[in-house]
Amino acid sequence: MDKILSASDVYDRMMSCPHYSGAVAIVLRFEVYYRMQFLSYLINGISLGSVYALIALGYTMVYGIAKMLNFAHGDVIMIGSYVVFFTFGSFGWNPAVAIILSMIVCTVLGVLVERVAYRPLREAPSLAVLITAIGVSYLLQQVAQLLWTSNPKSFPSVVANSSIFKPLQLFNGQLTISAETIVTILACIVIMVALLYFINHTPAGHAMQAVSEDRGAAQLMGVNVNATISLTFAIGSALAAVAGALLCSSYPTLQPTTGAMPGIKAFVAAVFGGIGSIPGAFLGGVLLGVIENLSKAYISTQLSDAIVFLVLIVVLLVKPTGLLGKKVNVKV
Amino acid sequence: MFRLKNMRKSTKSNLVTFGIVIGFYIVIQILSALGLLTSSLSGQLVPICSYVILAVSLNLTVGILGELSLGHAGFMSVGAFSGTIVWTTLYGQVPNWLGLLLSFVVGGVVAGLFGFIVGVPVLRLSGDYLAIVTLAFGEIIKNVMNACYLGYDSTGLHLSFKDAASMNMDPTGTMIINGAMGITGIKKASTFTIGIVLVILTLLVILNLINSRAGRAIESIRDNEIAARSVGINITKYKLMAFITSAVFAGIAGVLYSLNYSSLVAKKFDYNTSILILVFVVLGGIGNIRGSVIAAALLTVLPELLRAVNDYRMLIYAIVLIVVMIFSQSPQVVAWRKRILDGIRSRMKPGPKAKEVQ
Incomplete structure (x- = not known):
């Protein structure tokens, strides 16, 4: 398609067309163009949603096991992205090495935060934990701001010069899928499958399930609760590092508040899919990404965030346990 | 006979709180009369009152009801915008005192209404959900107000969420909210005296609520919801009561705040503002109203005095x-x-x- 046709353009061309068949052809081209556009919004939405899903996994696992909302999760993403930015962007390291280093840094950070700030409050009321988590989130943002200033940094794409991942051209070049999108979606699927295998088929995964079911009983059965919770934070934070690198490759502005909004949206995704459920986090993330991208494209750029949050409120109204969440009866 | 000894402990404690507020007012008035007030401090007086009201009202939700609200700035924003619209449209048409009174009432009522809309679905859920939904609410309000274009001309009201041009308004019409630029050209009306009166009003209502039968019901929900339910306390009703009261005063504080400046933008009422108010509440002591008053006042003034640490x-x-x-x-x-x-x-x-x- 050479140029974007508006509806009135199409009408004018149809009217000026000498033959009936020519008019039909123009209408068809018009339709194909918009269908391609829709498809490209949809695929970008799935890619964004995959990032949300990766972040949401961290939220949902921590929420399921430690029964707390880890507000600082989004800011762990930001720290991870800065690590990739400096190692890969400034020093020119291999992107894979940079991401692995970022995963290690985030894992250490996540475990450290849990150890220092959350563990002393494990028996405290949830309000206290929540406020502490907000404090940690703020702390990470402020530290980043002092270290690296609040000036936005332009993040280089981790797959830009990759020899393996290339942009994909479909339908005679009418639809281009960027390499970032492909990598993001692939990474999300691989991580999902690996995580499900880990949870369902390894002793550590079983321990996690047990702690999430009943912490006291798990402890009586010989599960090391502290180690399990630390492991959960470690996995969640490592996934956050991957999510950060992918997110910033597609949306290349990095600043200390970069992680906050995706973090909150990922939490919305986790609630949407059913908090505590791993496939739910995936489903919720992808759906949320698609909703956000389509509303950005067809409703309003400025209101897309508002629409995403409206989804959360509607979900909580209609089905508070989320799409795949289990209903838990509270016993006295 | 008025006897301090026979007074209830709570009444005595409340009187101390009022004493602090009135004492603060008198000290400031004396300083101002002596010309000892620096301009930066006198510029902070109305924001101090506004933050005190916000902290006290948030403490009702966080400390007394025991639920975390992260959207207090959202209620502030809703109140500020509705109150300021009333103030600017009525300006010059009714006596100033009436316009001011109406704008505070409208700001409070609209914020309360939003408190109801947000509270009804969410208060049935537990803890963390309220925090995240109030956060979402704050973000929705910020985004919507940021994209909102409102104006009127001879044909009536015009509203758009895209840009000024799509409002189809007559060029002679008056712009009320201009998108991200917000409301401009506000006639400043807030004074320190009005602020202190509102602080006292807030304290009167909230302290009385806490020490009433309803307040004890609210505290019982915080301490043990299941036990409270089992003795026949209507959980939803009392939760909503606390939440809406809190929202109403946030709205009033928003009007007070916005009428202190000549322009009002939605960006001011963001997540950071909500957290700032939460910091006041936590530092003053969760559930301690007097603590909120002192913390809000001190922490608003301190950064002005300690410019050096402002970065940190x-x-x-x-x-x-x-x-x-x-x-x-x-x-x-x-x-x-x-x-x-x-x-x-x-x-x-x-x-x-x-x-x-x-």
């Missing part, structure tokens, strides 16, 4: 949030603190057992 202000707040929470709420730390204190006490003087032997 939010960092310090963040650390304070974490440290205060761990120190006051962690069972291990509380036990450890008690041990240390007991150790110091027993070293200072002979223990009570030794006394009994004598």
